Structure formats: C-alpha cells, structure tokens
Amino acid sequence: MRWNPNFIDAKWQNQWTIDGLNKVDDNDSKPKWYELTMYPYPSGDTHIGHWYAMAPADAHARFRRMQGYNVLHPMGFDAFGLPAENAAIKRGVHPRSWTMANIEKMRKQLKSMGTIYDWDREIICALPNYYKWNQWLFLKLYEAGLAYRSDAPAVWCPSCQTVLANEQVIEGQCERCGTPIVRRKLNQWFLGITEYADELLESSENLDWPDRIITMQKNWIGRNEGTEVSFDISHMGINEKDIKVFTTRPDTLYGVTFMVLAPEHPLLPLLTTKENKIAVTSYVEKAINRSDIERLSTDQEKSGVALGSYCINRINNEKIPIFTSDYVVSWYATGAVMGVPAHDQRDFEFATKFNIPIKQVISPEKSFSQTKELPEAFVGSGFLINSEQFNGEENTNAQQSITSFLSSAGWGKSTRTYRIRDWLISRQRYWGTPIPIIHCSNCGLVPVEEDKLPVLLPENAEFKPSGESPLARHEEFRNTECPSCSTPAYRETDTMDTFFDSSWYFLRYTSSQLDTASWDPEKVKKWLPVDQYTGGAEHAVMHLLYARFFIKALRDIGLLSIDEPFLRLFNQGHIIADGTKMSKSRGNVVNPDPYVEELGADVVRTYLMFVGPWEGGGEWNDSGINGIARWLNRIWELVTHDPKPNIETQKLPKVDELIQRRLHQTIRKVHNDLDSFKFNTAIAALMEFSNDLQEIRKTKNYDPKTWINTCKTFLIMLSPIAPHITEELWEILGEKNSIHKQLFPSWNDSIAEENQIPLIVQINGKMRDRIIVPSGIDEKEAEKTALESPNVQRHLEGNSINKIVYVQNKIINIVVS
RNA sequence: GCCGGGAUGGCGGAAUGGUAGACGCGGCGGACUUAAAAUCCGCUGUUAGAAAUAACGUGUGGGUUCGAGUCCCUCUCCCGGCACCA
Numbered sequence: 067m068r069w070n071p072n073f074i075d076a077k078w079q080n081q082w083t084i085d086g087l088n089k090v091d092d093n094d095s096k097p098k099w100y101e102l103t104m105y106p107y108p109s110g111d112t113h114i115g116h117w118y119a120m121a122p123a124d125a126h127a128r129f130r131r132m133q134g135y136n137v138l139h140p141m142g143f144d145a146f147g148l149p150a151e152n153a154a155i156k157r158g159v160h161p162r163s164w165t166m167a168n169i170e171k172m173r174k175q176l177k178s179m180g181t182i183y184d185w186d187r188e189i190i191c192a193l194p195n196y197y198k199w200n201q202w203l204f205l206k207l208y209e210a211g212l213a214y215r216s217d218a219p220a221v222w223c224p225s226c227q228t229v230l231a232n233e234q235v236i237e238g239q240c241e242r243c244g245t246p247i248v249r250r251k252l253n254q255w256f257l258g259i260t261e262y263a264d265e266l267l268e269s270s271e272n273l274d275w276p277d278r279i280i281t282m283q284k285n286w287i288g289r290n291e292g293t294e295v296s297f298d299i300s301h302m303g304i305n306e307k308d309i310k311v312f313t314t315r316p317d318t319l320y321g322v323t324f325m326v327l328a329p330e331h332p333l334l335p336l337l338t339t340k341e342n343k344i345a346v347t348s349y350v351e352k353a354i355n356r357s358d359i360e361r362l363s364t365d366q367e368k369s370g371v372a373l374g375s376y377c378i379n380r381i382n383n384e385k386i387p388i389f390t391s392d393y394v395v396s397w398y399a400t401g402a403v404m405g406v407p408a409h410d411q412r413d414f415e416f417a418t419k420f421n422i423p424i425k426q427v428i429s430p431e432k433s434f435s436q437t438k439e440l441p442e443a444f445v446g447s448g449f450l451i452n453s454e455q456f457n458g459e460e461n462t463n464a465q466q467s468i469t470s471f472l473s474s475a476g477w478g479k480s481t482r483t484y485r486i487r488d489w490l491i492s493r494q495r496y497w498g499t500p501i502p503i504i505h506c507s508n509c510g511l512v513p514v515e516e517d518k519l520p521v522l523l524p525e526n527a528e529f530k531p532s533g534e535s536p537l538a539r540h541e542e543f544r545n546t547e548c549p550s551c552s553t554p555a556y557r558e559t560d561t562m563d564t565f566f567d568s569s570w571y572f573l574r575y576t577s578s579q580l581d582t583a584s585w586d587p588e589k590v591k592k593w594l595p596v597d598q599y600t601g602g603a604e605h606a607v608m609h610l611l612y613a614r615f616f617i618k619a620l621r622d623i624g625l626l627s628i629d630e631p632f633l634r635l636f637n638q639g640h641i642i643a644d645g646t647k648m649s650k651s652r653g654n655v656v657n658p659d660p661y662v663e664e665l666g667a668d669v670v671r672t673y674l675m676f677v678g679p680w681e682g683g684g685e686w687n688d689s690g691i692n693g694i695a696r697w698l699n700r701i702w703e704l705v706t707h708d709p710k711p712n713i714e715t716q717k718l719p720k721v722d723e724l725i726q727r728r729l730h731q732t733i734r735k736v737h738n739d740l741d742s743f744k745f746n747t748a749i750a751a752l753m754e755f756s757n758d759l760q761e762i763r764k765t766k767n768y769d770p771k772t773w774i775n776t777c778k779t780f781l782i783m784l785s786p787i788a789p790h791i792t793e794e795l796w797e798i799l800g801e802k803n804s805i806h807k808q809l810f811p812s813w814n815d816s817i818a819e820e821n822q823i824p825l826i827v828q829i830n831g832k833m834r835d836r837i838i839v840p841s842g843i844d845e846k847e848a849e850k851t852a853l854e855s856p857n858v859q860r861h862l863e864g865n866s867i868n869k870i871v872y873v874q875n876k877i878i879n880i881v882v883s
Numbered sequence: 884g885c886c887g888g889g890a891u892g893g894c895g896g897a898a899u900g901g902u903a904g905a906c907g908c909g910g911c912g913g914a915c916u917u918a919a920a921a922u923c924c925g926c927u928g929u930u931a932g933a934a935a936u937a938a939c940g941u942g943u944g945g946g947u948u949c950g951a952g953u954c955c956c957u958c959u960c961c962c963g964g965c966a967c968c969a
Contacts, residue, residue, distance in 0.1 A: 237965095237966095277887080278886095278887055278888070278963080278964080281886075281887065281964085282886095282887085282963090282964055282965085285886075285887095285964070285965055286964090286965085288965090288968075290968075290969090292969085311969075312968090312969065313969060314968095314969070315969080326969090361967095362966085362967065363967085364884085364966075364967050366967095368967085391967095392967090393967045393969095394967080394968095394969075395967080395968075395969095397968095398968045398969075399968070399969065400969095402969090403968095403969045404969080405969095406969095410969075411967090412967050412969080413969085415967090483968085483969090485965090485968065603963080603964095606964080607964090676895090676896095676906085676907070677895060677896080677907090678895060678896055679896085682896090684895075685895095687894085687895075687908095689894075689895080689908055689909075690894090690895065690907060690908045690909090691908095692908085693906095693907050693908055694907085696907095696921095696922090697907085699921095699922090703922095746895095746896075746897085746906085746907095747896095747897070747905085747906080749906080749907090750896090750897075750905065750906035750907075751905095751906085752906095753906055753907075754905075754906065757906090824902075826901070826902050828901080828902090828949085828950070830949075830950085831901090831948095831949060831950040831951095832950090833902055836902065857935095857936090868949090869949065870949090871901090871949045871950075873901060876901050876902095877901045877902080877950080879901080879949050879950060880949090881949050881950090
C-alpha cells in the first residue's frame with residue numbers, strides 16, 4: 067500500500083464529525099431527497115451482507131447530494147424481536163443489555179464504513195421514546211376501528227411459542243425458524259389491512275418499483291372475482307338458514323352433488339347428526355392438529371367424513387349431502403365449497419373416493435346428448451347441459467346469467483374474495499411493544515389513556531416461552547385498575563409484532579428526538595414520501611405491504627397527507643456464503659473488519675460495488691479484492707506524482723483534446739450508471755479512464771493544468787464510492803473545502819463525441835475488417851473506403867454485390883451472392 | 884401445477900438488433916531484485932497456424948433479419964414467489 071488507509075479513514079471520519087459534514091439541515095432550501103435503506107436488526111455483528119446493502123446505498127445518497135439535493139439518509143436499529151429473547155434465554159443476559167451491546171458494536175462498525183448517516187437522527191425501536199409512539203399509533207388505529215380483537219384461527223409456531231402473521235409463513239413453515247406451523251383458534255389483535263386491499267392493489271400501479279415486487283403483492287392480496295351462493299339449511303331448525311359458498315364457476319351450479327365444509331367451519335357441529343358425531347369429531351380434531359404442510363400437501367389422497375345432513379341447492383331443489391374435508395380451508399373465502407366433481411379435479415377425486423354421483427353440466431360440443439363416464443374433471447369451456455333453462459348457453463355467458471338469476475332470487479350475488487387476511491399483530495413474547503389496552507370485567511376493552519403512555523415493558527420478567535405471554539405471569543405488570551371504572555382490571559399482556567415498528571420508522575427519522583409527538587408534521591411534510599428506498603426483496607409482502615397499509619390508514623385518520631411511503635424501490639441482491647444466507651447460527655458469517663483493517667474501508671466499499679450488478683448479489687468471494695486495492699494504489703500514484711510534462715512537444719493540443727474527450731465520455735457514463743445503481747459499470751468506466759490517464763502520462767505530452775483539473779474531476783466522480791482516499795488526495799492537491807461538498811461534474815456531448823470512429827466492415831454479416839473513418843461520413847464515402855480494404859477485396863473475389871447496408875458510425879455490411 | 888427472473892471464457896461479469904467477452908480476478912511469459920514480495924510491461928475464448936488469417940463460439944433445437952447473446956417459438960436446467968384458493 068502506498069497510502070495508509072487506516073490513518074486516512076480515521077482522520078477523515080473524525081474530521082467530518084468535527085465539521086458536521088453529515089448533519090442534515092431541515093431548513094436547507096435545496097430540493098430534498100429522502101434516500102432510505104432498510105434498517106438492520108442488531109444481531110451483534112455487522113457482516114459483509116450489511117455492507118453490501120449499505121455501502122452502495124450510501125454511494126447513491128452521496129451522488130444525489132453531489133447533484134445538489136439536500137439528502138436525508140438515516141440509520142437506526144430494528145431492535146425488538148425474538149433473537150434477543152432467545153439469546154437471553156440461552157446466555158442468561160437480559161434482552162435489553164444484549165440488544166444495546168449489539169447496537170453499540172454495530173454502530174461502531176457502521177461508522178467505519180464512512181457513511182453519511184446523521185447519527186443525531188438514529189432510532190432504536192426498543193427504547194420507550196420510540197415504542198411509546200407505537201402504542202400511541204395503536205390507539206389511533208383502535209379508535210378508527212382498524213385495530214380489533216378477534217377469534218380467527220391463527221397461525222401458531224410451536225417452536226417460537228407464539229402466533230404469527232400469515233405473511234410470516236413460508237411454505238407452511240415459520241419464516242424465522244422453519245418449524246411447520248399449525249392453526250389455532252385464539253383471541254388475538256388484528257389490524258384491518260383487508261379494508262385497504264383494493265387501494266393497495268390499485269395504487270401500486272403508479273409506483274416506480276420492480277415489477278416482481280408489485281406482482282408479489284398483487285398475488286398476495288389475491289383478489290378474485292366470483293359469485294357467492296347460499297344453500298338452504300332452514301330445514302335443520304337452527305338459527306342459520308344457509309351455507310354460503312364462494313365460487314368462480316357459478317355456471318356449474320347444476321352440477322353440485324355435495325357440499326364440503328372446512329373442519330373449522332362454525333356450522334359444522336350444528337349440522338352433524340348424532341349418528342355421525344363421533345366420526346366427525348375425531349376427523350376434525352385430527353385435521354386441526356395437523357400442520358399446514360401435512361394438511362395441504364396436494365399429493366395425498368382426499369379424506370373426509372359425512373355430517374349426515376344435507377342442504378338444498380335452491381336452483382334445482384336438489385338435496386346435497388354435506389361433508390367435511392381438510393382440502394377445504396377455513397381461512398379462504400367462506401370456508402365452504404360446493405362440490406362439482408364433473409368440472410373440478412379436486413372435487414372429482416373426492417367424489418370418486420366417496421362414491422358421490424358425478425353430474426356433467428358443461429359439454430365441449432353444443433349437441434351433446436348422453437353423459438359418458440368422465441375419466442377426470444372437465445375444466446374446459448363449452449355449453450351448458452342438464453341445467454334446465456340455461457341449457458345450450460355458452461358457459462362463460464352462463465356465469466353471468468346464473469349469477470344475475472341468483473341475485474334476483476336473493477340466493478346469491480356477484481362478489482370478490484381476497485387471499486390476504488387481516489394482519490395479526492399479537493405475539494406471546496416478551497421483547498416487544500406492550501399493547502396499551504386494559505381488560506376490565508365491567509367495561510370490556512379499555513385503551514390506556516394517552517398521558518399514561520408509554521406502558522413500560524417491565525425489566526424483571528421471566529421470559530422463557532410457555533405459550534402465553536411472559537407478561538401474563540408478571541403480576542405487577544398485569545394487575546392494574548380500569549381507567550374508566552377504577553375496579554381491578556388487567557393489562558393486555560401480548561406484545562406487538564415488530565413489523566409494527568418498521569411500518570412507520572421512516573417517519574420518525576424526520577424528528578427522532580421529539581418527545582411530545584410521534585413526529586413533527588412539518589418535517590414529515592417536508593421529507594416524505596421517501597424518494598428512494600433500497601433493501602431486500604424478502605420483505606415484499608411483509609414490511610413493504612404493511613408500511614403501505616400504515617401510511618394509508620394514518621392518512622385516513624388524518625395524521626398524514628401522503629398516499630404512499632416509498633416512491634421508488636430498488637431491491638439489492640444478497641451476499642451469500644456456502645450457498646446460503648449468512649447467519650450466526652449457520653456459522654458462515656463473513657466479518658468485514660479484517661478486510662477494513664488490512665485494506666481500508668474504501669477498498670471494501672468499492673469491491674462490493676464492483677463485483678457485479680447490485681440487484682444480483684452472489685456468493686462471497688474475496689479473490690478480486692486485491693485488484694481494487696491495486697487500482698486505488700495506482701490512483702494514489704497518479705495523483706501524487708508530479709506529472710513533469712514535456713511542454714515543448716508540438717502534439718500538446720491534440721493530447722489535451724483527447725483527455726477532454728475521454729473525460730467527458732467518462733462523466734456521462736459514470737453519471738448515468740450511478741443514477742441507476744449500476745455501480746459495477748461505473749467503476750469499470752473509472753478504471754478505463756484511469757488506465758487512459760496512465761498511458762497519457764507516459765507520453766508526457768499534455769498541459770499540466772489540464773492534467774491537474776482532470777485528476778480533480780476524476781476524484782470527484784470517485785468520491786461517492788471511495789470517500790476517504792478521494793478526500794485525502796483532494797487535500798493533497800491543495801483544496802481546502804471537502805470534496806464531498808463539490809457538485810458532480812457535468813458533461814458536454816459535443817466534447818465527448820469522437821471524430822474518428824472504427825467502422826466495422828462485414829461481408830454477409832461476418833466481420834472482415836475495421837477501418838478508421840471520420841465520424842459521420844456518408845454511405846458513398848464509407849462504401850468506397852470499405853471496398854479499398856485488401857481483406858474485403860479478398861473476400862469479394864468472384865462474388866457479385868447484391869446489397870449494401872450502412873449504419874452510420876457503426877457498420878457497413880456488404881451482401882454478396 | 885401456476886406466475887416471474889435467469890443460463891455468456893478457468894472465475895466475477897460487460898454488451899440502445901450492428902466488433903461477443905469491456906472492466907477486474909486468475910494464469911502464462913518478461914523486466915526490476917542476490918532472492919522473494921510489491922510494482923511495471925506483454926499475452927491470455929476454443930481449434931489450426933510461426934504469423935497474417937480462418938473456422939467454431941453466448942444452455943438445447945428451430946424461426947424472423949443484410950445482421951441475433953439481444954426479438955419470436957420449442958425444450959432442458961437453475962433461482963425467486965404462489966399453490967387442494969374453491
């Protein structure tokens with residue numbers, strides 16, 4: 067190393083702090099730019115994956131700042147969550163001390179990256195000055211009817227000993243620990259995200275987000291148009307008079323030969339006959355206790371049991387036997403399915419197994435008379451048969467006519483159903499925000515008064531998981547009195563999902579120190595929405611969807627006036643090691659510190675940006691990192707060594723022109739690449755340019771003034787990527803003001819333009835020669851020059867020219883017979 | 884099963900329908916050095932050739948085009964998402 071990176075890193079990080087270079091001024095009159103990167107969970111070690119997420123984001127934010135924006139690029143810690151609790155249980159330390167010690171360590175490591183975070187704005191969600199506002203926002207949502215308690219069947223992770231949101235289930239397994247989940251009926255807190263399903267779907271069209279994320283959110287919301295049909299059970303003598311089903315195929319209504327209720331369906335016990343009770347109860351119990359993976363595996367044989375009762379298909383008055391089966395799930399649509407075995411493969415399999423009649427009602431041909439036995443369900447389109455007045459109708463048509471018939475009869479209606487469920491936010495764990503509600507036997511649910519917030523998380527809880535919240539066993543916390551009637555009452559003891567914290571943290575950055583409100587409305591008005599968000603795609607249907615919902619809900623409550631939190635989104639890839647995600651438990655964490663110590667922060671930053679497109683991520687491999695160290699070394703040499711040009715040569719103006727041309731080409735390329743997160747090619751362009759400068763220096767034919775100015779411009783372009791070495795060299799070149807206060811250079815297309823270009827000569831599309839011609843020559847001239855080429859002549863021998871295709875400044879293709 | 888994205892040298896990767904392999908790593912050869920490291924110079928897709936050059940070459944097979952890594956169709960494999968969703 068020709069320069070001492072450790073010395074320079076420390077020198078400038080210190081100097082920038084002293085100068086307040088990265089303080090963000092809310093009153094700055096420059097246009098604002100809010101560039102946000104997802105805040106990390108303080109797991110203890112900043113690994114190379116964190117750098118991969120943060121260093122390029124920092125370079126981009128710096129680039130925006132150099133374009134003249136007032137840039138807010140904050141950092142904080144997603145400090146509540148299970149790992150702290152698990153680590154605490156394992157090691158006997160308190161989650162708070164574990165978390166705070168980790169934050170301490172991570173903050174130091176993040177500072178070593180040389181980022182522009184304004185640490186005065188840091189947020190830590192696990193501190194009362196943050197979670198107080200979680201509680202306050204919860205109460206606002208509660209007042210608005212968007213937070214409610216309900217008995218819906220919840221997803222339960224047997225290992226984490228808590229309920230989860232549907233979004234936290236990946237292929238039937240807990241997102242965090244991979245344990246197969248089960249469903250339990252529990253009384254839990256939900257947020258009404260489904261009320262916003264349509265808006266979430268529709269307004270995503272206007273976001274500058276990757277298509278795949280928008281698609282994932284669309285699929286997750288899963289809006290489906292169909293028909294709700296009610297089947298008559300009034301003969302059963304119970305309160306409910308019908309079973310409602312949702313179907314996308316109302317055209318097959320005459321083909322219904324059975325009804326299936328989900329094992330959790332509320333009507334199930336009421337519709338089970340005495341004779342069938344034992345069989346049904348045992349089936350239901352088994353089904354409910356199975357994990358989703360077992361239960362929803364598509365390759366198992368259909369199972370089920372008859373309830374012994376029937377319902378009436380009102381359209382034709384047929385008696386339809388009722389079954390229960392685990393292929394019908396309670397958490398989608400109405401939890402009941404009309405069985406049309408002739409036209410649905412699942413129903414077909416069920417009917418075959420239980421010897422239920424299969425009645426065909428759609429035929430591929432119009433003149434169809436006789437029902438043959440179907441080998442499998444016919445799911446194609448065709449014409450209705452066995453359907454009374456609708457016979458002969460095209461089935462797509464019949465979907466509408468049957469639906470309107472049902473509507474006018476009051477037996478059904480056209481409707482929509484959604485896959486998305488309301489967001490379950492209760493967690494039976496300790497290390498989270500206490501839900502600020504009091505349960506009173508007289509008054510029911512009573513919100514904690516605002517001036518009593520925060521409801522503090524007690525320090526001395528026994529947090530070993532037991533299936534109920536640790537706070538439930540904390541008498542002092544649990545026992546309180548009702549704010550409204552003053553009788554003894556108890557506190558809600560569940561805590562909030564940590565995605566609650568991250569749904570609004572970006573608002574808090576604008577006024578993180580404020581203790582009289584969740585945020586300063588003026589500042590939020592100034593900074594929001596986030597102009598550019600960067601982070602991993604794994605949050606597509608969790609954090610990103612929740613945050614969008616939050617903003618819309620808070621807008622409707624009157625706390626905000628924006629519709630969307632994040633205007634632009636960029637998903638960077640992930641650095642993996644040994645083929646999987648880096649994690650402490652897997653023991654494959656790559657620590658950046660040794661690299662930083664050996665090579666300096668700039669080398670690590672630059673290398674991470676150079677290895678490939680940012681969205682790609684990839685396997686960690688340090689084989690090329692020395693190449694970056696060598697390059698920065700060469701730059702050090704280039705700038706610090708007196709050029710000593712031979713100013714007497716006559717070629718001087720020409721070389722100057724060449725330098726200028728290459729410089730302007732490079733500015734254009736680097737500007738456009740940084741603008742669109744293409745750091746790898748921006749760095750490649752800077753490398754090419756520095757290689758050119760080295761060649762030029764060897765000639766000694768240039769004006770020293772041009773040389774120095776060119777070096778300075780080059781350093782400015784490199785400074786968002788490698789902030790320390792460029793600042794040092796900037797100082798060495800005699801500059802007094804920080805390089806990071808300079809504007810990004812602009813280019814001039816006419817200076818960048820080449821006057822001599824290589825023209826590719828092809829014969830029948832194969833390259834035969836490249837000739838240097840003046841830029842912009844016309845076809846005739848190009849043709850003449852091309853035909854003069856000996857190699858071209860050789861290939862033309864004995865052939866006649868059919869056609870010549872000329873593309874100016876690119877190619878000339880001679881087509882011969 | 885459905886919906887996305889992808890497959891380019893030994894490796895990471897680059898290429899508005901117009902020179903495939905920029906840039907970097909690694910490798911080979913050379914200079915400097917007592918030597919090594921560092922640094923510098925040259926070569927480096929495959930095959931043939933001393934070279935000029937030629938043929939071949941972007942997962943498979945076809946197509947459109949003067950011209951295809953790029954556009955269209957087929958298949959294979961890999962990655963991500965969803966999935967007994969009614």
